Amino acid sequence: MKFSCNMGGIGMEFFEVLRRRRSIRRFERRPVEREKLEKILEAAFLSPSSYNRRAWIFIVVDDPQLLDKLAESKAGAQGIRNAPLAIVVAVDEEIDDVWIEDGAIAAEHIQLAAFALGLSSFWVQIRKREHKRGVSAEEFVKELLRIPENYRVLCIVAVGYPAERKSPHGMDVMEWEKVRHNLFSQKF
Numbered sequence: 638m639k640f641s642c643n644m645g646g647i648g649m650e651f652f653e654v655l656r657r658r659r660s661i662r663r664f665e666r667r668p669v670e671r672e673k674l675e676k677i678l679e680a681a682f683l684s685p686s687s688y689n690r691r692a693w694i695f696i697v698v699d700d701p702q703l704l705d706k707l708a709e710s711k712a713g714a715q716g717i718r719n720a721p722l723a724i725v726v727a728v729d730e731e732i733d734d735v736w737i738e739d740g741a742i743a744a745e746h747i748q749l750a751a752f753a754l755g756l757s758s759f760w761v762q763i764r765k766r767e768h769k770r771g772v773s774a775e776e777f778v779k780e781l782l783r784i785p786e787n788y789r790v791l792c793i794v795a796v797g798y799p800a801e802r803k804s805p806h807g808m809d810v811m812e813w814e815k816v817r818h819n820l821f822s823q824k825f
C-alpha cells in the first residue's frame with residue numbers, strides 16, 4: 638500500500654490508508670527497518686506548519702529501558718512498552734505560538750505514513766496529562782529525555798508491526814448531522 642494522489646482513482650489508495658488505520662497498542666518484537674523509519678520522518682517533515690516555522694523536534698526512542706519508562710509516563714501509555722520504537726513530538730513554543738496545532742499535524746502525518754508502510758501506531762497524549770499527583774506527564778518526559786525548557790511535548794507516537802487486528806472504519810463514521818450548510822442551523 639502506498640500514498641497516492643492519483644486523480645484517475647480519485648485518491649483511492651489514500652482513502653484506504655485513512656479507513657484502515659486504527660490505533661494499535663500491541664506490537665510484534667520485530668524492529669522497524671531504518672528505511673521505513675526515515676520515510677516516516679520524511680512524512681513528519683512534509684507537514685504544513687504555521688508561517689512554515691517548522692519548530693518541531695522528533696525524538697526517536699528505541700532504547701528498551703527508555704521505552705519502558707515512557708510507558709509509565711501516564712495512564713494509557715502502557716502499550717509503548719512492547720513497541721520497538723516511539724517518536725516523541727515536541728515543538729519550540731518560543732518560536733511557535735500555535736505549537737499544539739503544528740505538533741498535532743506532524744503526529745498525524747507520522748501515524749498515516751507508518752500505516753501506509755505496513756506498520757501500526759497509537760498516539761499517547763502527553764500535553765495536559767498527569768504522570769502522578771503534582772507531576773505532569775510533560776515534566777516526566779522532559780526530564781527523562783533531557784528536553785530543553787522551551788520545547789513543549791505534545792504526544793508520543795508508538796510505532797511497530799501490529800500484533801493485533803482491528804477492522805477498518807466503515808461509512809458509519811459519517812455523522813451527517815455534524816455537517817451544516819452556510820448557517821449553523823441548516824442541514825447539509
Ligand SMILES: Cc1cc2nc3c(=O)[nH]c(=O)nc-3n(C[C@H](O)[C@H](O)[C@H](O)COP(=O)(O)O)c2cc1C
Pocket residue numbers: 658659660661662712713714759760761762763
Ligand atoms: C489527541 C489524541 C490523544 C490520544 N491519546 C491517547 C492515549 O493517551 N492513549 C491511547 O491509548 N490512545 C490515545 N489516542 C488514540 C484514540 O483513543 C483513538 O485514536 C480513538 O479511540 C479512535 O480509534 P482509532 O485510532 O483506532 O480510529 C489519542 C488520540 C488522539 C487524537
